[in-house]
Amino acid sequence: MFALVSLLLASFLAPEVSAVIGDDLNCTVYNGTFFVWTPAAVQCENTIADSSCAILYPTTDTLGLPAAGNNAGRPLACYTTATATPAAVVPDMKTAALANCAKTCGFCCQTDAYNCANVAFPRLNCATITKSQCDSVTWRTIIATDCPSACGFCNQGGCVDAVTNCANDLSICQTVGMQDFVNSYCQRTCGRCPSTTAASGTVTSTGSSGTCTSYTADTTTQCTAWAANGFCTNTFYTAAQRKARCATTCKLC
Ligand SMILES: *[C@@H]1O[C@H](CO)[C@@H](O)[C@H](O)[C@H]1NC(C)=O
Numbered sequence: 001m002f003a004l005v006s007l008l009l010a011s012f013l014a015p016e017v018s019a020v021i022g023d024d025l026n027c028t029v030y031n032g033t034f035f036v037w038t039p040a041a042v043q044c045e046n047t048i049a050d051s052s053c054a055i056l057y058p059t060t061d062t063l064g065l066p067a068a069g070n071n072a073g074r075p076l077a078c079y080t081t082a083t084a085t086p087a088a089v090v091p092d093m094k095t096a097a098l099a100n101c102a103k104t105c106g107f108c109c110q111t112d113a114y115n116c117a118n119v120a121f122p123r124l125n126c127a128t129i130t131k132s133q134c135d136s137v138t139w140r141t142i143i144a145t146d147c148p149s150a151c152g153f154c155n156q157g158g159c160v161d162a163v164t165n166c167a168n169d170l171s172i173c174q175t176v177g178m179q180d181f182v183n184s185y186c187q188r189t190c191g192r193c194p195s196t197t198a199a200s201g202t203v204t205s206t207g208s209s210g211t212c213t214s215y216t217a218d219t220t221t222q223c224t225a226w227a228a229n230g231f232c233t234n235t236f237y238t239a240a241q242r243k244a245r246c247a248t249t250c251k252l253c
Pocket residue numbers: 023024025026094
């Protein structure tokens with residue numbers, strides 16, 4: 001009887017695979033023994049409900065879903081139509097997963113908000129930044145500058161609110177007694193980030209009086225968006241940092 005029940009159970013359960021990440025190694029890091037998920041692999045939210053993602057992208061791994069530091073296999077439907085590994089990546093499957101269930105699939109690091117370069121010499125280790133640091137008033141503005149990819153700040157141009165709920169009450173931006181507060185903590189929501197970008201979108205290069213005729217290539221595709229947010233003239237960044245990222249867009253010799 002017991003044997004029969006076990007047999008029935010076994011045939012109902014999908015074959016469980018032991019933990020290993022293969023086929024598509026994006027958002028993983030080799031820890032000396034295994035490829036494991038980076039914190040940025042799962043830092044974002046799914047676009048649709050987590051419960052829907054769990055149905056669309058079921059995992060057969062005994063470890064469950066990708067989480068920072070573990071090596072649970074990526075749910076197959078996230079990137080392939082095959083039913084076993086090794087499997088070829090099917091771009092359409094991956095595109096759909098990125099758009100809808102990036103967290104469930106461990107693809108957060110490849111979404112637009114997370115897919116940009118960090119500064120060359122960050123003040124903290126970008127690879128180990130945690131979700132609580134991303135929400136922390138102590139860390140947010142530093143991370144936005146040095147490690148935008150770690151917290152999904154790639155489209156923020158280095159300008160984030162230090163606290164996460166400024167937008168709950170936009171009236172504080174105009175409240176007389178709140179100005180010191182919003183200047184320090186709601187820079188983005190209340191438009192208080194330094195921005196001296198000329199209105200037309202053209203950039204006046206203040207930090208450099210050089211007269212070069214060509215510029216070093218930008219090292220990130222975010223420069224246009226950042227320039228619109230005042231990156232090129234934001235003295236929060238050193239001239240060297242601005243030049244290292246967006247020399248062409250900012251016209252820095
Ligand atoms: C990461 O994803 C891209 C496209 O989505 C793919 O071309 C590349 O091979 C992947 N890299 C790794 C290491 O799997």
